[in-house]
Amino acid sequence: MTQARVQVGGADPYDVVIGTGVLAELPALVGDRARTVAVVHAEGLPEIARPVCGALEEAGYTVHALPVPDGEAAKEVGVLAGLWSSFARAGMTRTDVVVGVGGGATTDLAGFAAASWLRGVRSVLVPTTLLGMVDAAVGGKTGINVPEGKNLVGAFHPPAGVLCDLAALVTMPHDDYISGLAEIIKAGFIADPAILDLVEADPEGAASPAGPHTRELVERAIRVKADVVSADLKESGLREILNYGHTLAHAIEKAEDYKFRHGHAVAIGMVYAAELARLAGRLPADVAERHRAVLTSVGLPVSYAADWPGLRETMTIDKKSRGATLRFVVLDGLAEPGRLEGPDEDLLAAAYREVAR
Ligand SMILES: NC(=O)c1ccc[n+]([C@@H]2O[C@H](COP(=O)([O-])OP(=O)(O)OC[C@H]3O[C@@H](n4cnc5c(N)ncnc54)[C@H](O)[C@@H]3O)[C@@H](O)[C@H]2O)c1
Ligand SMILES: O=C(O)C(=O)C[C@@H](O)[C@H](O)[C@H](O)COP(=O)(O)O
């Protein structure tokens, strides 16, 4: 299978390589200044880390495989502190490299460990989930959760490269695969409606790594993300569009003690954002309804009913807020993202009723 390459621009450009056999590029990305490489991976997935460690050992590096808890449990300060200790014991210097292998939670943690160790060492990311490939590993957002909220501690620290081996997707649990589709569909609504057409034409195919359009969906979503972060790495404006649906999503994840899949929360959050825009008279009803239809067609949730005051309170600390002003990414039409600033409380609650019904 041929490989595709998407360049991410900015001060330190890098490539996202998509295909099979991509690990052959790993030693070149780690580079010849490094001696030691820390390979951070989920403890339940040693088989995923093995070829990565093997490729590095064969290239002559001293490799330390560092298992961390599976999934979201990795994004905790105690786990990060454990990695710092491991880096110290491994004698990791500024020319050494961190490689993150796994889902978005693992690469978010590994990226932040690299960003914070010695004030920043090189990282290379090898995402092994759909969500990791199309979103988490691309763009340089790294971080961990704290009890007060999702991703509240982190850094912008772009990797030196991202290697997406599509063969990894076949072992993914179905619900985690579907979770990744939510971010692909997000890319469709904010920038590339051809994604929505592909999913709608064959929802069953879209929901499987063996589907006929998997590669195209992955590539299109990566291109959307790469274009945006190339223009605005540090989220001073444009990059906020990638946060579509995330204001409520992150509040749901916190309310569910981070046990709710990220993409599932984003699906509900996008329906909420669409309802906000519809009720504000900015988005036609059929586009709002299209959110429900396309998300439901692949098995994603579109409703959620829990304590509204609690969710509302959590949303206050969203990173897009400025002072006391809550700000949402909304759509004024398909692929026409805008902002809704300081919506009144009645509107916020009314949109939530549409999600909770
Ligand atoms: N940094 C960013 O820009 C960004 C963007 C989107 C999401 N995220 C973050 O990404 C995380 C979600 O990522 P995710 O959906 O990959 O979840 P995840 O990292 O929790 O992985 C989901 C599950 O899949 C398992 N897994 C990973 N690869 C596998 C494979 N090939 N085969 C079988 N099982 C495999 C993992 O062990 C885990 O149990 C969230 O923390 C979210 O906040 C970050
Ligand atoms: O890359 C971005 O920018 C995004 O917002 C992508 C999101 O899908 C992702 O979940 C991100 O981690 C959320 O960022 P946060 O700044 O709201 O924590």
Ligand SMILES: [Zn+2]
């Ligand atoms: Zn997300």
